[in-house]
Amino acid sequence: MAKKSKKEKPDGAGSKRIKKVEMIRRIVEFLSLDPQRSFNYKQVAHAVGAKTHPQKEMIVDILYDLAQDDVLKEVVTGKFRFISRGKIVIGTFQRKSNGKNQVITEDGGEPIFVAERNASRAMNGDKVEVMLFAKKKGFGPEGEVVNILESVPQVFVGVLEVQKTFAFLIVDNKVLANDIFIPIEKLKGGESGQKAVVRIIEWPQRAKNPIGEVVDILGFAGENDTEIHAILAEFGLPYKYPEQVDKAAEKIPTDITEEEIAKREDFRGVTTFTIDPKDAKDFDDALSFRKLPNGLYEVGVHIADVTHYVLPGSILDKEGYNRATSIYLVDRVVPMLPERLSNGLCSLRPNEEKLAFSAIFELDEHAEVKTSRVCRTVINSDRRFTYEEAQEIIETGKGDYQEEILTLNKLAKRLREKRFTAGAINFDRFEVKFDIDEKGKPIDVYFKMSKEANHLIEEFMLLANRTVAELIGKVPKGKKAKTFVYRVHDLPDPEKMANFAEFVHRFGYKLKTEGLQTDVSKSINKLLDQVQGTNEEDMIETIAIRAMAKAVYSTENIGHYGLAFPYYTHFTSPIRRYPDMMVHRLLERYLSAGRNVPQEKYEEMCKHCSDMEQLAASAERASIKYKQVEYLSDKLGQTFDGVISGVTEWGIYVEINVNKCEGMVPIRDLDDDYYEFDSKNYCLLGRRNKRIYRLGDPVTIQVARANLEKKQLDFMLLS
Structure with missing residues (x-):
C-alpha cells in the first residue's frame, strides 16, 4: 500500500503542524458540548482526532493548564469536566x-x-x-x-473643570460612570464651565479614570447654541460643515443651460406651487395642476433634482451619505447638504427656474390613476404657500389658485379613503412646537395636528413614492427585479399585539389581532377613533406604535404594512434624505436601460441610512425635552392638570395636558404607602391602601424640579 505524500496529508488534528491554540479551541469546544460528563485524556484525544504521541502529551498539558485557569475541573485524578463559566x-x-x-x-x-x-x-x-x-x-x-x-472610538460631551496642571470632563452622559482626566496639553484652550467634546485616548489598567483629549470647545454651559450642539455631539451627529464641503458647494454653477432644458419635459408654463411649513426654507417638492382636454386632471409631483448637482463619489456626496438625513431640532435645521444646495440651488423656490425629477399623473374625478410617467423636468413655481394659507383656502374656498387647491384636496381625500379601505393605519399624532425668543429661550409650547392641507401634500407624495417603487419593483413573470431601495414596514409582532389587545381590553376596548391584514388594520383604526378625546388617547396611541415594527430602508421588499402598500420607497425628499438620492440615481440608471447594481453594497447603505435616521430622531427628541425643561424651569411651584403617561418601578410619568411636557413623580415621593410596580397592568399598587396609579389616569401635579443638565423634570403629585 503506497504511503501518502506530504501534500496529501490532511491538515487536521492528526497533522504535526497543528498549533497549540487550535488544540485548546478543539478541546474546549468538545468538553463544553457535554459539561455534565468527565473525560480522561485518551477520550479527549480520540474525540479531537489526536493520534501522535506528541499530540497526546500536548493534550495532557492543556487539560491541566485549563483546570488551573478554572475552565475545567479535575473531578477525579486524570478526569476532567467543563465548568459552565468557562x-x-x-x-x-x-x-x-x-x-x-x-x-x-x-x-x-x-x-x-x-x-x-x-x-x-x-x-x-x-x-x-x-x-x-x-x-x-x-x-x-x-x-x-x-x-x-x-474598540469603538469613544467621544463624550460634558463640562470642563480646569486645574493648574490638568483638567476633568464631567460627562453629561451617565453611561460612563467616571469623569475623564485631561492632561493640560490636551485641553485645547478650554476653560472651567465650558462644554467640550472629548475623545478617550487610553484607559490604563490601574487608572480609575480614562484619559482624554479635547476635540472641540462648544461654549459655556447654559448658552443655547452650546446646549444644542452638545445634544448633537452626544449622539455623534455633526453640528457644523467642514470648510471644504461648503467650498465645493459654492463652486457649483447656478445657470441652467438651454442644452439641459432641451433634455427635459418643460413644465414652466403649467400652474405650479409649493405647500410647506411656514419656517421651511428647503422646498423639496412642488405640485403642478391642469385640466386636460380629455377631461382628466394632470397632477405633477415635482421633486428637487439634487443628484443633478451632487455627483456620485464627490466630497458633497460623501458628506451627504455620512449624515444620511437632515436633523430637525427645536430651533434649527442641521441640513444634510450645505445651505447653498438645500436652501438655494435645489430648493423649489417661487419665480425661479428649477430642475426636477417628476412623477406625472392623469387622474379622473374619483382619483383613479389612468396613466403615469416618471421623467426629468424643468419647472417654475408660481407661488409658495404655507400650510396655514392653503388650509384657509380649503376652509373658505377663497384665495390664490383656489380652484387648483380645492380640486387637489378633493382628489387627495379620495386617495386617502382608498388607502384606509385597503388597510392603511391612521396614526395622526400631534407635533410639539415652541415659540422661541431671540436668545433661543422658549416662551410658549403648543402642539399642532395635521389638517387637510397637510393631508393633501402627504397623499400626493405617497402616490409618487408608491408609483416609483412599483415602476422598478413590479416585473413581468420570469424576470428578476433589479436592486432598488425600498421603504419597508414589517408586520407587527404577534406577541406584542396580543399583549396590546389584552391591555386595551381593561379599558373596555376590543382589538382584533388575527385574520386578514385589512381586518387587523381596520380594527386598529377603529380603536384609534374610539379613544379620541379620552384620557387614555395618547397612551393607547403610544403603545400601539410600540407594538408596530419600525420602518426601515432595505433592498429586500416586504411591503409597507402601515401604509398597506406592497411597493413603497422614498423619492420625494432628496434635499433632506440620502435614500431618496439613491432612488433618483437608480431610477435614472434603470430608465436609461442601465445594468443592475450589487445588492449587498446597497443593503449596507440602506442599513447606514436607517441607523442615522434613528440617531437623528433621538437627537430631535432630546432637543424637545431640553426645551420643555427650560420652559418649565421658571414655573416651579405652578400646578397643571395632566395624565399618567408612563409607569415604572422607580415612579410615574405625567404628561401635562396644555403643553405636552412630561415629568416624573419619583416613587420615593409617594410616601403615603409602599407601592409595587405591576408591569403587566402598567400600574403602581399600594400595598396597604390598595390605591392604584394607572396609565391614562388624570392627575394634578406641581412642578417641583427642573434639571436642565439631565433634561429632567420632577413633579409632585397633588391629586
Whole structure:
C-alpha cells in the first residue's frame, strides 16, 4: 500500500503542524458540548482526532493548564469536566447608565449581564469576548469581559473643570460612570464651565479614570447654541460643515443651460406651487395642476433634482451619505447638504427656474390613476404657500389658485379613503412646537395636528413614492427585479399585539389581532377613533406604535404594512434624505436601460441610512425635552392638570395636558404607602391602601424640579 505524500496529508488534528491554540479551541469546544460528563485524556484525544504521541502529551498539558485557569475541573485524578463559566461567547458591549451593562451576542441569544467590576473597561459598542458564569436559578446569564476584540472610538460631551496642571470632563452622559482626566496639553484652550467634546485616548489598567483629549470647545454651559450642539455631539451627529464641503458647494454653477432644458419635459408654463411649513426654507417638492382636454386632471409631483448637482463619489456626496438625513431640532435645521444646495440651488423656490425629477399623473374625478410617467423636468413655481394659507383656502374656498387647491384636496381625500379601505393605519399624532425668543429661550409650547392641507401634500407624495417603487419593483413573470431601495414596514409582532389587545381590553376596548391584514388594520383604526378625546388617547396611541415594527430602508421588499402598500420607497425628499438620492440615481440608471447594481453594497447603505435616521430622531427628541425643561424651569411651584403617561418601578410619568411636557413623580415621593410596580397592568399598587396609579389616569401635579443638565423634570403629585 503506497504511503501518502506530504501534500496529501490532511491538515487536521492528526497533522504535526497543528498549533497549540487550535488544540485548546478543539478541546474546549468538545468538553463544553457535554459539561455534565468527565473525560480522561485518551477520550479527549480520540474525540479531537489526536493520534501522535506528541499530540497526546500536548493534550495532557492543556487539560491541566485549563483546570488551573478554572475552565475545567479535575473531578477525579486524570478526569476532567467543563465548568459552565468557562464558555466564551462573542458580542457587542452595551454600557448602561444604571450599571446594568450587557453584551448582545452575535448568535442572537439572551443578553448577558456584565457588572461594572467585570467589564474590563469595555466601552459602548466594543466587540468583546465574554466568559459566562455558572447559571443561577431564576436569573439571566451573567459573565465577565475577558477580551476586547474591537474598540469603538469613544467621544463624550460634558463640562470642563480646569486645574493648574490638568483638567476633568464631567460627562453629561451617565453611561460612563467616571469623569475623564485631561492632561493640560490636551485641553485645547478650554476653560472651567465650558462644554467640550472629548475623545478617550487610553484607559490604563490601574487608572480609575480614562484619559482624554479635547476635540472641540462648544461654549459655556447654559448658552443655547452650546446646549444644542452638545445634544448633537452626544449622539455623534455633526453640528457644523467642514470648510471644504461648503467650498465645493459654492463652486457649483447656478445657470441652467438651454442644452439641459432641451433634455427635459418643460413644465414652466403649467400652474405650479409649493405647500410647506411656514419656517421651511428647503422646498423639496412642488405640485403642478391642469385640466386636460380629455377631461382628466394632470397632477405633477415635482421633486428637487439634487443628484443633478451632487455627483456620485464627490466630497458633497460623501458628506451627504455620512449624515444620511437632515436633523430637525427645536430651533434649527442641521441640513444634510450645505445651505447653498438645500436652501438655494435645489430648493423649489417661487419665480425661479428649477430642475426636477417628476412623477406625472392623469387622474379622473374619483382619483383613479389612468396613466403615469416618471421623467426629468424643468419647472417654475408660481407661488409658495404655507400650510396655514392653503388650509384657509380649503376652509373658505377663497384665495390664490383656489380652484387648483380645492380640486387637489378633493382628489387627495379620495386617495386617502382608498388607502384606509385597503388597510392603511391612521396614526395622526400631534407635533410639539415652541415659540422661541431671540436668545433661543422658549416662551410658549403648543402642539399642532395635521389638517387637510397637510393631508393633501402627504397623499400626493405617497402616490409618487408608491408609483416609483412599483415602476422598478413590479416585473413581468420570469424576470428578476433589479436592486432598488425600498421603504419597508414589517408586520407587527404577534406577541406584542396580543399583549396590546389584552391591555386595551381593561379599558373596555376590543382589538382584533388575527385574520386578514385589512381586518387587523381596520380594527386598529377603529380603536384609534374610539379613544379620541379620552384620557387614555395618547397612551393607547403610544403603545400601539410600540407594538408596530419600525420602518426601515432595505433592498429586500416586504411591503409597507402601515401604509398597506406592497411597493413603497422614498423619492420625494432628496434635499433632506440620502435614500431618496439613491432612488433618483437608480431610477435614472434603470430608465436609461442601465445594468443592475450589487445588492449587498446597497443593503449596507440602506442599513447606514436607517441607523442615522434613528440617531437623528433621538437627537430631535432630546432637543424637545431640553426645551420643555427650560420652559418649565421658571414655573416651579405652578400646578397643571395632566395624565399618567408612563409607569415604572422607580415612579410615574405625567404628561401635562396644555403643553405636552412630561415629568416624573419619583416613587420615593409617594410616601403615603409602599407601592409595587405591576408591569403587566402598567400600574403602581399600594400595598396597604390598595390605591392604584394607572396609565391614562388624570392627575394634578406641581412642578417641583427642573434639571436642565439631565433634561429632567420632577413633579409632585397633588391629586
